[in-house]
Amino acid sequence: MTIFNFVFKRTLKGKFDIFMLLLPPIITAFISVETWLPIPLGFQMYGVILMFLSSKLCKTMMEDREKKVILRISAAPITHLRYLMENLLAYTLILSSINIIVVGIGVLRYGSVTIPPLNMFLLFSVFSATSIGLSIAWYALFKHTETAYSILGGLYISMAMLGGMFWPIEIMPQIIRRIVQILPTYWFALGMRQVVYTGYDGNLFMTIGILLLFSVAFIMVGSRKRLG
Template sequence: MRRITAIMIFELKRMFKKPQSYLLMFGMPLLFTFIFGALFSSEGESKPSIAVVDEDHTTLSEALVNELQSKNIMDISILTAKEASEKFKDQKVTGYIQINKEFEEQMLNKEIPEVVFVYSPSFNGAKMIEQVINDSMVKLRIEATAASTYQNIAGDSWKGVQGKISNELATDASIKKVVISKSKELETMNNMTARSAGFTIMFVMITMLIITGIFLEARQTGVWYRMMSTPTSKKELLIGYLLAFFLIGWIQFGVLMLVSTFVFDVNWGNVFGIFVLVSSLLLCTIGLGLFIAGFVRTSEQQSVFGNLIIVSTCMLGGVYWPLEIMPNVMQQIAKFVPQYWGLEGFAELTVRGGTVMDVLAPSGVLLAFTLVFLLIGMNRIKFE
């Protein structure tokens, strides 16, 4: 046991005496979490600035402007044609909507009035705004037709009737929102939490990949053979190294979880569930590192191929972006990578307030990956 402990402490000192280790283990995952968490977060998302040019100045044209404003998906400003054109050229507005003259007259005559939407080719939200304009005009045509029909029957002014119809249609339906959660404190998983969990997994995997390359490095430099010539057995060497890898991984995970709790307001959930899930994930990651080491000859090759595998599977597993935005086929393929099950476990703990029992399934899958990786990897790595 003393020899195992000595090997473990030696590897810990070797890892943490390098300044670049701190950047890789702690700096980069926190930076990536901040960037991608803010990128895909819906909170604080800026709306496109759209100017509206009303050249008709009638009841129905004003009703269209009010309808567009009620959608609350863009910041609308009322400008003249000249002002809108100048601001668009100066890129002070994303685009502008022009309501031409005779808009109301054409609408009452059951014709399709022309509304012009000017925008730059680089504006990705143009289709959405086009759809909003079309939907608003269809609604307005229904109101105008109903009001005109009522005027013909009752003889009252269609404008007053149109206003009443518009107010009735604008009334929101009463919708009761019910959030299902096992914990009142964990009813939603914000994007920062998802990205924090994802990039923690990714950089722990990269760290494990680097340190498991010690086997290849030791064989290249002849250190392994010198250690084998000492009274220390091969079994003690392997246990010492594996314990060191496991402990380094837990140190990295622990620090990142602690910092993200205070910096990004991430709630990681049940402590015992975290312990089981992270331990399973670390064992799986160590197994993956040894698996890759079994198919390459040098630590440099392991670094190149390993990083390629880890980054690509992280993209597939939902680390970089929400898995829901990917095609259904890719979502099914994602179930064959460890990162997917790691994120599933964290989602169970952070979103649904699950306990250790709720992460047994994803932890079991990760341990199954571990068994396959270790069996293949340890059989392929040649120490003698």
């Protein structure tokens, strides 16, 4: 069994695990409260759900480190890079599958004009990769899983608020708007506006590229501290 298959088997080991993985995204997709954007509130908040799902998935890698699983794996002909990349690929595929379901619900419920399927799926999937990288980088800073996981909630909510997921970024002072550009949540919120308003403040694909750079940077930072 490859690491990729093992990750799938461990993450989706029972119906309850699958149910709990799908429940928050599906509930979010049905939140139809109108806001400052012509798109349901649930889809604006979905980025927060992706960050929390990513932290839950990547938590297993932290637990592997605590249980010395990686040390046992290292005795086999499996490199640290292969272990990391197969985990990342599995997590990204899981979240991308969830994204398809959420976007599908959005199109059926609100229509393809309100929820442009291709651009929305692209933005969600790239931000999924960014969230996975962020979680790996965060867990690499700690020795204990529960310590890192307990702080993540406040960190992600703060990032979402500062990044403009919960309210228009335009209401913030200009200096704050410049500073928060270092947060991936800012670029997700900007990407959401670009999906809705074609040509809004730059190009969507440039925003996607910046989020991909965040992904690479976070993964490099997180992988420098070998999980074993």
